[in-house]
Amino acid sequence: MTVYAIAMCQKDAGGKTIFPSTDSIYLKIIYLGTAGWEITDDKTTILVDPYLSRLRRNYSENADSLTPHDNRRVFGDSDIVELDTAAIDKHIKAADYILVHHAHRDHVMDVPYIALKTGAIVIGHESTANIMRGYGVPEDKIITVKGGEDYDFGNFSVKVIPSLHSPLDEKRYFDSRVISKDTKAPLRVGDFVEGGSLAFLIRFRGYQILTFGSMNYIERELEGLHPDIAIVGAAPSRKEIYDYAGRLMRVLNYPKIVLPTHWDDFTLPFDASQEQRLKQLQIFAQEIKKASPQTKVIIPKYFEPISFASKELVPSRKR
Numbered sequence: 326m327t328v329y330a331i332a333m334c335q336k337d338a339g340g341k342t343i344f345p346s347t348d349s350i351y352l353k354i355i356y357l358g359t360a361g362w363e364i365t366d367d368k369t370t371i372l373v374d375p376y377l378s379r380l381r382r383n384y385s386e387n388a389d390s391l392t393p394h395d396n397r398r399v400f401g402d403s404d405i406v407e408l409d410t411a412a413i414d415k416h417i418k419a420a421d422y423i424l425v426h427h428a429h430r431d432h433v434m435d436v437p438y439i440a441l442k443t444g445a446i447v448i449g450h451e452s453t454a455n456i457m458r459g460y461g462v463p464e465d466k467i468i469t470v471k472g473g474e475d476y477d478f479g480n481f482s483v484k485v486i487p488s489l490h491s492p493l494d495e496k497r498y499f500d501s502r503v504i505s506k507d508t509k510a511p512l513r514v515g516d517f518v519e520g521g522s523l524a525f526l527i528r529f530r531g532y533q534i535l536t537f538g539s540m541n542y543i544e545r546e547l548e549g550l551h552p553d554i555a556i557v558g559a560a561p562s563r564k565e566i567y568d569y570a571g572r573l574m575r576v577l578n579y580p581k582i583v584l585p586t587h588w589d590d591f592t593l594p595f596d597a598s599q600e601q602r603l604k605q606l607q608i609f610a611q612e613i614k615k616a617s618p619q620t621k622v623i624i625p626k627y628f629e630p631i632s633f634a635s636k637e638l639v640p641s642r643k644r
Contacts (some may be wrong), residue, residue, distance in 0.1 A: 327448050358627055375439055423439060471545075486523060557583050582621050
């Protein structure tokens with residue numbers, strides 16, 4: 326399938342301006358920060374890992390010398406989480422489905438509030454489902470998956486793919502815990518555990534969009550996939566993985582578009598500088614381009630739609 330992406334006043338990783346099309350827009354993809362995305366045709370809206378609260382933590386890069394204007398409360402693991410409902414309400418107006426890659430705070434913490442606000446159906450692992458139940462999300466708004474499912478929702482479909490979490494702590498990260506079905510709100514910062522990791526292949530408006538929530542993947546689970554758009558984890562922990570970009574681009578048959586995800590410092594407010602992370606992101610873009618020279622790497626900006634027009638769509642072939 327031929328795909329042409331346009332972004333409002335944006336540039337690709339090579340500095341080339343991507344101009345809007347005069348054709349009708351079929352699909353819009355909007356970066357919400359961290360690993361969060363909105364995918365919509367203005368009729369159906371799918372959210373992926375929407376996390377806008379961006380709690381300030383007692384670790385990381387956001388030292389006072391770097392962010393002197395950040396007077397927000399600092400949260401430790403034993404503190405009960407507090408949502409930034411103003412940010413959520415400002416940027417999330419509607420949702421029909423919410424896909425959750427895993428149950429860490431920076432992926433799932435805001436999801437119960439958004440689900441209750443919008444009436445969206447939440448799709449995720451057992452731990453994600455139990456968090457939803459703990460916050461009062463109705464059972465008919467929860468779909469629990471483990472990887473391998475391929476569900477048709479009428480105007481779009483979702484293939485659930487087993488995946489792996491980023492190799493944190495110099496490859497020593499491992500967490501087999503599952504959040505209990507008896508979990509009750511409110512949760513503390515340290516209560517959120519991975520609970521297993523997923524990737525999602527979303528087929529929507531003729532496009533195939535593959536989303537990752539971490540800097541890792543299971544190569545054999547991706548065989549046979551040919552996404553038009555791959556949303557790929559881009560944080561530095563990817564460097565712990567052998568030939569991260571090369572293996573991924575080859576097994577995905579060199580997707581036309583790559584959108585980097587989970588690259589920013591999500592303990593900082595949206596208006597803080599991400600200069601250092603953006604410099605690191607350019608290295609990621611170079612790695613993708615080296616592995617797949619024809620792939621366009623589009624660096625997203627918070628809340629600015631990347632629009633995909635109908636002009637280049639052709640009848641999709643069976644895959």
